[in-house]
Amino acid sequence: MRKFYGVELTSPLMLGTSQYPSPAVLAEAFRRSGASVATVSVRREAGGDTAGQDFWALIEQLGVAILPNTAGCHSVKEAVTTAHMARELFDTTWIKLEVIGHGDSLQPDPFNTLEAARILCEDGFEVFPYCTEDLVLCERLVEAGCEVLMPWGAPIGTGLGLNNIFGLRALRAQFPDIPLVIDAGLGLPSQAAHAMELGYDAVLLNTAVAKAGDPAAMADAFGKAVVAGRLAYAADPMEPRDMAAPSTPVLGQAIL
Amino acid sequence: MKITVNGAAVETAATTLAQLLVEQGKATAKVATAVNEAFVPTSARDTHALANGDRVEIVAPRQGG
Numbered sequence: 001m002r003k004f005y006g007v008e009l010t011s012p013l014m015l016g017t018s019q020y021p022s023p024a025v026l027a028e029a030f031r032r033s034g035a036s037v038a039t040v041s042v043r044r045e046a047g048g049d050t051a052g053q054d055f056w057a058l059i060e061q062l063g064v065a066i067l068p069n070t071a072g073c074h075s076v077k078e079a080v081t082t083a084h085m086a087r088e089l090f091d092t093t094w095i096k097l098e099v100i101g102h103g104d105s106l107q108p109d110p111f112n113t114l115e116a117a118r119i120l121c122e123d124g125f126e127v128f129p130y131c132t133e134d135l136v137l138c139e140r141l142v143e144a145g146c147e148v149l150m151p152w153g154a155p156i157g158t159g160l161g162l163n164n165i166f167g168l169r170a171l172r173a174q175f176p177d178i179p180l181v182i183d184a185g186l187g188l189p190s191q192a193a194h195a196m197e198l199g200y201d202a203v204l205l206n207t208a209v210a211k212a213g214d215p216a217a218m219a220d221a222f223g224k225a226v227v228a229g230r231l232a233y234a235a236d237p238m239e240p241r242d243m244a245a246p247s248t249p250v251l252g253q254a255i256l
Numbered sequence: 257m258k259i260t261v262n263g264a265a266v267e268t269a270a271t272t273l274a275q276l277l278v279e280q281g282k283a284t285a286k287v288a289t290a291v292n293e294a295f296v297p298t299s300a301r302d303t304h305a306l307a308n309g310d311r312v313e314i315v316a317p318r319q320g321g
Binding site: 016017018019020039040041042043044045046047048050051052053055056059068069071077078081084085086088089090156184205206207 | 261262263264280281282285286287288289290293294295297298313314315316317318319320321
């Protein structure tokens with residue numbers, strides 16, 4: 001099993017903490033999913049506002065690894081400063097590097113992501129870059145020091161699943177030793193299972209669980225799907241073929 | 257002295273970032289800080305002098321995907 005900066009995850013499910021109907025539902029979703037990682041962000045808090053303090057008290061109780069993000073950042077400077085604040089706030093060198101380049105699709109900015117990754121890796125961060133399945137970008141990110149890659153399945157929050165299976169398969173083949181995580185775009189457990197069947201090491205999702213009618217039940221379903229997908233990949237699936245092949249023996253069939 | 261805290265104009269008597277956090281009720285809270293878009297670690301708050309027009313960001317843990 002590939003490790004994430006030396007850490008072996010107990011579950012290939014990474015779960016976001018946003019958009020749940022209540023803190024209690026969030027906690028129940030984590031409990032039932034068995035997720036091993038929680039993504040969090042940093043946001044403004046001044047004066048009498050204590051939302052962040054309350055949120056942290058909840059997250060601490062989950063007993064999972066914390067992966068802070070740089071969500072909403074568009075420039076290298078914003079992302080790097082946010083990463084530094086997150087490192088201190090959450091006492092972790094892990095950072096989900098998100099540098100957005102396109103407003104409608106929330107597609108990562110490959111150029112700024114690479115530049116920020118280079119700076120952060122040199123500064124001792126362990127970078128989880130939100131990227132696309134572009135082989136050249138991923139090669140450059142690895143050269144910059146990233147030991148994990150997190151290509152999108154589809155744009156954030158769309159629930160469209162894996163939009164470029166060929167590209168994701170090529171990425172897996174290109175980087176046999178790098179942990180790969182599908183980050184964003186998943187809507188259904190079957191899509192998460194598919195990602196795992198392609199040999200991916202984990203999936204990261206938020207909206208698909210938080211916005212389900214029953215978030216805790218959906219979290220449970222995703223937790224089971226990633227385990228099933230991982231088992232299937234390890235079991236070496238059969239090759240598909242175009243023509244039918246009878247599974248019941250032809251030999252010995254009665255002539256009637 | 258007039259500064260900006262999290263995008264809002266603030267009149268403050270604080271001369272250091274640490275004093276500003278006391279003013280904001282965040283002296284012991286789990287927060288991180290930046291001044292004029294540059295990260296200021298906790299260890300430097302006592303000595304980080306504020307100047308008129310500074311833009312201070314105070315952030316806390318929050319939900320994220």
